[in-house]
Amino acid sequence: MRRMDLRLLLPTLSLLLLLGAVFWMQPRAMSYTGLNLLFNLSVPIALATIAQMLVIMVDDIDLSIGTFVGFCACVTATFLHDTPLLGVLILGAAVAAYAALGALIELRGLPAIVVTLGMSFVWSGLAVLMLPAPGGSSPAWITALMKARPPLVPMAIIACVVLAVVGHLLVTRSSLGTLLRAVGGNARSVSRVGWSVVRLKATAYGLAGVFGVLSGMALVGLTTSADANIALRYTLLSIAGVILGGGEFTGGRVSPVGAVIGALTLTLAGSFLTFIRLSPDWQIGAQGVILIVVLAARLLVRRRAVR
Template structure:
């Protein structure tokens, strides 16, 4: 009896210590990701002094802006245990339609062009949301079908033709290339999206309900939360951000094509995974998603500066993503195992 009494506190202390370490790993994952970004930046700077120049940093932030905007919407979808493979096609469709409108109406206010793109995206997202929430179609099936439909509509609307910079007014092109007080409009728009999303996720009832639906749909339903409304909302928000990104993309690259952003949805999902968003739903932080997108932006910029072969660049990025997934899985399993063990004790 005496041995049991002496041994029990020792076991409890070891368990508490192990749980504390794992909890800290989970809690400060974003800090570790930031540290990884800093280490990569230092290494690249030592190899190429042009990396951390103001001009290059501005280019990286600008190039990452669209990716990070889309990643914010994808995070909400993943939190609800869903996925959206149609965002690249939605982006292309909204960009093509808006490009045609501004080319035929050069005097159109750029804000109206942005609004039009978002409306197109919200309609596309709303359709997917209805398929998933009301008809019960699996998100991966619904969005895969929508991807082909929206991509086909883009080619149909354009007639297979491109719209180039000389067909677009300068006022529209300035959305992607202009700046205010030395800060690019794309960066300003991205920051605005971050701020609004942070408030929505952390300080609104609906934001908490999104996480509740992703964590435990049955409990959320018992609590009176409408899963149908939440799913319709998140896919509509994702569509709206994809529509916005379509306008920004076409303005930035001064070109609207039928295959614009083909496969880009995979980069967006990768940014979320790097940022610690769980594909199983229920967890994910805005700060992590932004850092994940920024890490991909750094890799896209740094690897060419290091003269890494394009064939290796994709492999390196994939390896980093795989490593992040493995770490997430191990930490999550360990935390769950120790929580279960603690309840038994």
């Protein structure tokens, strides 16, 4: 447990440092509205990061999560708004498809990176069919939920804390989560004990699908409309978020709390760069540099911990 605590220390510190820098530069951000603006877009990114984390947990990687979130956003903005029952059915089928993919990947020993790459075409194709041009509208209850103004703490922060707690209970505390992490650690020994690795992988992918659906719904709640390419960058952001949060690509070593913090850090990095009036030309590059700096810091901390 202590090693996990140490693993979380650095993502938390980098988030606080970045937050401190933003406050120092723009003290007015230190308010209810300011915080809400800073972290607003982090909710769908955090949900997508948790989805990615669930796949990385079983030693795979999901290159389709961005287009999948875009697909779910399009379903939310069209079917879920116009004919809620049909919308729910479609989203349910999408989750089932995710679970089936997980089973297929394990059953035939397929490379997840390529299967999800292929699926990314499928999801974006389906999204383009639904919404050839940006449009649709958000179901009222989702907008109401996403734009709610609870007292004292902004909605975005409450949502992220709830997500981190749910993720922690699901992945780190529950027996299912332990089993799933064991699949990432050593799938062969899990199957020798008598568990079906196919079923476990299907569960992990299915759960990833659920969080992907939630991410798409949250995104539409914020933007009030959708288009097929709305979440393309989520694929890379989610991978970066998992790694920033202390997760690793192999061995089932992941941290849901860390993943949420990683997603928050990436969102905040974007806002921070706007605050320092960095030329838009350099914004992407600076995000890359922030990623590199955090990872370099992690290396230094680990070296010290080993000593």
